[in-house]
Amino acid sequence: MTLPDSQKVNEKKIKVLLVDDEISFVEVLFKRLNKRGIDVTKTFSGTEGIQALRNVDYDVAVIDLKMEDMDGLEVLKIFKKMYPKVAVIILTGHESEQTAHEGMKYGAFAYLTKPCDFEKLVDTIRKAAAD
Numbered sequence: 523m524t525l526p527d528s529q530k531v532n533e534k535k536i537k538v539l540l541v542d543d544e545i546s547f548v549e550v551l552f553k554r555l556n557k558r559g560i561d562v563t564k565t566f567s568g569t570e571g572i573q574a575l576r577n578v579d580y581d582v583a584v585i586d587l588k589m590e591d592m593d594g595l596e597v598l599k600i601f602k603k604m605y606p607k608v609a610v611i612i613l614t615g616h617e618s619e620q621t622a623h624e625g626m627k628y629g630a631f632a633y634l635t636k637p638c639d640f641e642k643l644v645d646t647i648r649k650a651a652a653d
Contacts, residue, residue, distance in 0.1 A: 535559060535560070535561045536559075536560050536561065536581050536582065536647060536648065536651040537561045537563070537578065537579070537580045537581050537582075538555060538560050538561065538562045538563070538580060538581065538582045538583070538584060538647060539562075539563050539565065539571060539574055539575060539578075539580040539582070539583040539584070539608075540552060540555075540562055540563065540564045540565065540583075540584050541565050541567075541568060541570070541571035541583060541584065541585045541586060541589075541594075541597060542566070542584075542585070542586035542589070542613070543566050543567055543586065543589040543590050543591070544586065545566060547636075548564045548566060549564070551584075552564045554640060555644070555647075558644055560644075560647065563578065563580070567589055567590065567591045567592065568585075568589050568591050568592030568593075568594070568596065568597040568600075569591050569592060571583070571585065571597055571601075572597065572600055572601070572604070575601060575604060575605055575608070576604070579605070579608075580605075580608050581608070581609065581650070581651040582608065582609045582610070582611060582631075582647050582650045582651050583601055583608050583609070583610045583611070584610075584611045584613050584643075584647070585597050585598060585601075585610060585611070585612055585613070586612075586613060586614050587612060587614040587621060587625075588614065588615070594612060594614065594625075595621070595624055595625060595628060598610050598612070598625060598628050598629065598630055599628050602628060602629040606629075609631040609650035609651065609653055610625075610629065610630045610631055611630065611631055611632045611633075611634060611643075611646055611647065611650060612625045612630050612632070612633045612634065613634045613635075613636060613638060613643070614633075614634075614635060614636060615635065615636040615637075621633075631646075631649075631650040631653065632646050632649075632650065634646065
């Protein structure tokens with residue numbers, strides 16, 4: 523008999539920091555990831571994300587590239603400097619090979635484009651947390 527995720531005692535809950543200024547997208551993703559047993563903190567700007575990273579040891583950060591206050595690549599660089607162990611997944615609606623290459627160069631674990639298949643995102647988060 524397999525236990526539901528909520529009853530697995532020894533399984534470590536993955537802590538994810540979500541950084542995106544698209545509020546409705548963040549809210550939907552927050553609810554869906556929580557239902558999968560992933561502990562999600564939502565932030566709505568690069569500045570909020572950096573502040574949150576100072577307070578908690580996250581396993582994975584999911585960062586949008588285009589935000590009002592700060593470029594996602596800049597947030598990625600700061601995250602990797604502050605806490606090099608956090609795996610960063612770039613999730614953006616603005617795809618370009620050059621940007622993906624830059625993100626990987628600065629230490630991103632993966633680069634996914636919106637709209638992203640939810641199962642692929644969950645799988646990528648789990649792989650990043652295990653890495």
